[in-house]
Amino acid sequence: MQSQTTEEHRCVLFQYVGSKKLLQKSHYCTFPAEGKQLQDEPTKEGQIRRGKSLASNQSKPSRSLSAPLRNARSSNNKTASPKYGKKKLPKALIVGVKKGGTRAVLEFIRIHPDVRAVGTEPHFFDRNYDRGLDWYRGLMPRTLDSQITMEKTPSYFVTREAPRRISSMSPDTKLIVVVRNPVTRAISDYTQTLSKRPDIPSFEELAFKNRSLGQVNTSWNAIRIGMYTLHLENWLQYFRLSQFHFVSGERLITDPAGELGRVQDFLGLKRVVTDKHFYFNKTKGFPCLKKPESSASPRCLGKSKGRTHVQIDRDVIEQLRDFYRPFNIRFYETVGQDFRWD
Numbered sequence: 168m169q170s171q172t173t174e175e176h177r178c179v180l181f182q183y184v185g186s187k188k189l190l191q192k193s194h195y196c197t198f199p200a201e202g203k204q205l206q207d208e209p210t211k212e213g214q215i216r217r218g219k220s221l222a223s224n225q226s227k228p229s230r231s232l233s234a235p236l237r238n239a240r241s242s243n244n245k246t247a248s249p250k251y252g253k254k255k256l257p258k259a260l261i262v263g264v265k266k267g268g269t270r271a272v273l274e275f276i277r278i279h280p281d282v283r284a285v286g287t288e289p290h291f292f293d294r295n296y297d298r299g300l301d302w303y304r305g306l307m308p309r310t311l312d313s314q315i316t317m318e319k320t321p322s323y324f325v326t327r328e329a330p331r332r333i334s335s336m337s338p339d340t341k342l343i344v345v346v347r348n349p350v351t352r353a354i355s356d357y358t359q360t361l362s363k364r365p366d367i368p369s370f371e372e373l374a375f376k377n378r379s380l381g382q383v384n385t386s387w388n389a390i391r392i393g394m395y396t397l398h399l400e401n402w403l404q405y406f407r408l409s410q411f412h413f414v415s416g417e418r419l420i421t422d423p424a425g426e427l428g429r430v431q432d433f434l435g436l437k438r439v440v441t442d443k444h445f446y447f448n449k450t451k452g453f454p455c456l457k458k459p460e461s462s463a464s465p466r467c468l469g470k471s472k473g474r475t476h477v478q479i480d481r482d483v484i485e486q487l488r489d490f491y492r493p494f495n496i497r498f499y500e501t502v503g504q505d506f507r508w509d
Contacts, residue, residue: 252309259341263324267345268416284317293326334405347416349393356389
């Protein structure tokens, strides 16, 4: 009589999983001495039991599977998450101005469900134009037909080629310009630069060619950006004034809901962003977004926003106000809005 060990060896089942042949002992192969018939010539009952056992084993992942095989099986059973919408070229751009409040406008308008925007500044129409529109489109978030794609790059407003390039992309583009008292804006610009390069000359040295003669250095970018009417004249060669919306940087601080309401109107959106979304942060000195349900804390702009300005001599400020006054008046007349900077 053959030993039970021999019988058990002959009763081993083979199960194939992937490319591996696994050995597994059958649940019904425990023999008495007279059980040879069950081994060599299975009865009908034995065939049924064997079929159930195999089906059960094949329906469960084997513990003998290696991690890669288990992961492969798991990944094969998963379907890729559907991607909704398409990447489209923007219908609206925040084109300026630097240190005017463009980041705040972008972050505030992005909470509207019908707005999708790029978080970083693409600088396509000033620095990366040679990469082409396909590259630019690839930076955009996916949007549904009911949503507006936006981006913001404040340097566009002072880039001479930008209006022509944007018009070439779409002559119907809506343009948002956030403006601020040009003297305050210049000081803010200088303060930011000073934080990165502490060895630069004083504000007064950079702002004037000859202060005693009242000669302002219009070649210094911090001064030139605030000459809004000169830059706007270039844009109006390619776009109608009705395609622009001018946001007051000052009112954006004192009445963010009011300014965002007008931005939503300009974009043709329902007024979803309202005063219930804002609170005033006394430490930073400007409004922040209240805590959304999905977050543990409110949303304020980064530490570089709300930075304390460098103290500038009062006489220097008055000289710059006198310099900007005629430019401001022309700007008010052109856009039909008095920003009360004088």
